[in-house]
Amino acid sequence: MSQDTIFLFINKLGDMNVYKDFALAFDFARHLEFSIEDTGVGVSPLKAKEIFNAFSQEDVSVTRKFGGSGLGLAISQNLVKLMKGEIKVKPRETQGSCFYFRRSTI
Numbered sequence: 001m002s003q004d005t006i007f008l009f010i011n012k013l014g015d016m017n018v019y020k021d022f023a024l025a026f027d028f029a030r031h032l033e034f035s036i037e038d039t040g041v042g043v044s045p046l047k048a049k050e051i052f053n054a055f056s057q058e059d060v061s062v063t064r065k066f067g068g069s070g071l072g073l074a075i076s077q078n079l080v081k082l083m084k085g086e087i088k089v090k091p092r093e094t095q096g097s098c099f100y101f102r103r104s105t106i
Contacts, residue, residue, distance in 0.1 A: 017036070017037045017038075018034065018035070018036050019034065019035045019036075019037075021033040021034075021035070030104065030105040031102050031103065031104055031105065032102065032103055032105050033100055033101070033102035034100065034101055034102075035098060035099065035100035036097075036098070036099050036100070037096060037097070037098045038096045038097055039096040040096050040097055041094065041096075042091070042092045042093045042094045042095050042096055042097055043089055043091045043092065043093065043097050044091060044093045045091040045093070047091075048089050048091040051070075051073055051089065052073050052074060052077045052087070053070075053074060054070065054071055054074040055070040055071065055074075056070045056073075056074075057070045073087075073099075076099075076101075080101045080103070083103050084103055084104065085101050085102055085103030085104075086101065086102060086103075087099065087100070087101040088100060088101075
């Protein structure tokens, strides 16, 4: 599997990297995977599944500080499902987040 950096975004709150991978799975299906990493507050393992629910946030104090309605990941999940893919998060509390989605190219 090869990983290519698509772009790097840096602002005063932290930075975000976007990568793409292309791989052959064990069943010889080809998969395309995009991952987005940031240096934000992270996601706890206990909240990892809940954050994809509409109007859900990992921590309400983050909403007060940065804003947001808790709809972004729910909308993203629906779009990825329409493409017959899956979206997940690698929980890393206090170390930023890594979200990725993959779909079959066949």
